[in-house]
Amino acid sequence: MKYYLLSALLVFYFSVNLVFSQCRDFAKEHCKPKLENYIHDGNYNGVVLNQDEEVELHKAFFSGQKYRIVVGCEDNMPTIHFKITDSDLNLIFDNEESNYTDFFDFELDEAKTLIISLDFVEEENPGLELENGCVSILFGMKL
Amino acid sequence: MGSMRKIIWGFGIILLFNSCNLFSSKNKEKVSEGEVLEYQLMQENTDKMKRIFFVLPSPIEISLLIKKSGVHFREDLLNDMENLPGYSTSPSRAIALGVYCADLSYASLNEQYQISIEYMNVSRSLAESLGILRTVGQDKIRLLESNVTNKELIVDIVSEIYMESNQQLREQDRYSLAALMLIGGWVECMYIATQSVNPNEKSHEKSHEESHEELIKQILDQKLSLESIKTVLRDNQADPIIKPIYQDVLQLEKLFEMSIKASDTEEGADFIDSVDELVFVQLVAKIDDMRDYLVH
Numbered sequence: 457m458k459y460y461l462l463s464a465l466l467v468f469y470f471s472v473n474l475v476f477s478q479c480r481d482f483a484k485e486h487c488k489p490k491l492e493n494y495i496h497d498g499n500y501n502g503v504v505l506n507q508d509e510e511v512e513l514h515k516a517f518f519s520g521q522k523y524r525i526v527v528g529c530e531d532n533m534p535t536i537h538f539k540i541t542d543s544d545l546n547l548i549f550d551n552e553e554s555n556y557t558d559f560f561d562f563e564l565d566e567a568k569t570l571i572i573s574l575d576f577v578e579e580e581n582p583g584l585e586l587e588n589g590c591v592s593i594l595f596g597m598k599l
Numbered sequence: 600m601g602s603m604r605k606i607i608w609g610f611g612i613i614l615l616f617n618s619c620n621l622f623s624s625k626n627k628e629k630v631s632e633g634e635v636l637e638y639q640l641m642q643e644n645t646d647k648m649k650r651i652f653f654v655l656p657s658p659i660e661i662s663l664l665i666k667k668s669g670v671h672f673r674e675d676l677l678n679d680m681e682n683l684p685g686y687s688t689s690p691s692r693a694i695a696l697g698v699y700c701a702d703l704s705y706a707s708l709n710e711q712y713q714i715s716i717e718y719m720n721v722s723r724s725l726a727e728s729l730g731i732l733r734t735v736g737q738d739k740i741r742l743l744e745s746n747v748t749n750k751e752l753i754v755d756i757v758s759e760i761y762m763e764s765n766q767q768l769r770e771q772d773r774y775s776l777a778a779l780m781l782i783g784g785w786v787e788c789m790y791i792a793t794q795s796v797n798p799n800e801k802s803h804e805k806s807h808e809e810s811h812e813e814l815i816k817q818i819l820d821q822k823l824s825l826e827s828i829k830t831v832l833r834d835n836q837a838d839p840i841i842k843p844i845y846q847d848v849l850q851l852e853k854l855f856e857m858s859i860k861a862s863d864t865e866e867g868a869d870f871i872d873s874v875d876e877l878v879f880v881q882l883v884a885k886i887d888d889m890r891d892y893l894v895h
Contacts, residue, residue, distance in 0.1 A: 498761035516823035
């Protein structure tokens, strides 16, 4: 019995860590290059997201700094929809109005906490897509 | 032979169980992997489950703001590398890793290449002592060996060390250590920023004075980061090392609020005129105390 238990624990531990490190590698290999000449701030914001879930990130951004936000998801997932609002929920950017672009460059006149919300666009003919997968949001800054 | 068969069957059954659960679309359990912070709130929306994360500014971001304010680099503000042998427990190493990552960010953005390489080695060594592997790819290390004055490359390596360290700690379910690392980095950056400014110093050099005013503004803007900081600490309050830090942050929050005078500044007046110098001095002292607690 203890062999079963030990095996279960080992497999669970390694499989969970495998998924997590795969998401981290995905962010590094597929999303980070999209920061281009913006330097990555070192924060990793990645999660395994189901199609019927939404992610919201709250972060302070400061004046005098040019930022780029990049979003990305694994292949075979639906298109990502993301929007940015301030803490009073005033809309700053919605990628739906920009052909679902995967990045946004901005600079603020004054420091603000922004809310970045991300979900998947609902497909008319779902079928081929995975039901969940890694998504990540990275922040870059101009040196 | 019988034992081996049991192990193989065990693996087979669990793999099946695991693949059904871990990758199922019905899986709504909390995915602890997340990004940045400890806090993950599941909230029922009308039609979608919403996960909320609070993100702290990284040492690279704050160091860049310090650099852009125009103040000069000061090596004496860095945490001495000779303190390294004193960090013998996992919590003290996690804090020190955050602190040295902040020092490394500050040094590299100020093009202090020799110091950067030394602090990079210290940070990687601390990360390894915490069981964090492969913080930086060998290809980048080789590239660095032939480009030791490439600022972009050094900052990129700093961001990888910071990201890998924090994320691997979280993936290993060592959440309080990940939180201590984040807080160590933020406090060290705030220490460098606040020590770089002297509110009582009057300078005849306009650019010098403007730099200090800009830095004071950037320091006080960090009030916006406190919500994320409180969130990460609140979730780990049971930890006896984190509890006093949380109390310090609550006191710091009050000082941030009191630093800006409420009503007696005229519209259109300079930002610096709205800063209460006495409270700002207390805020600087509080950050000094917090940093002292963290590095010693």
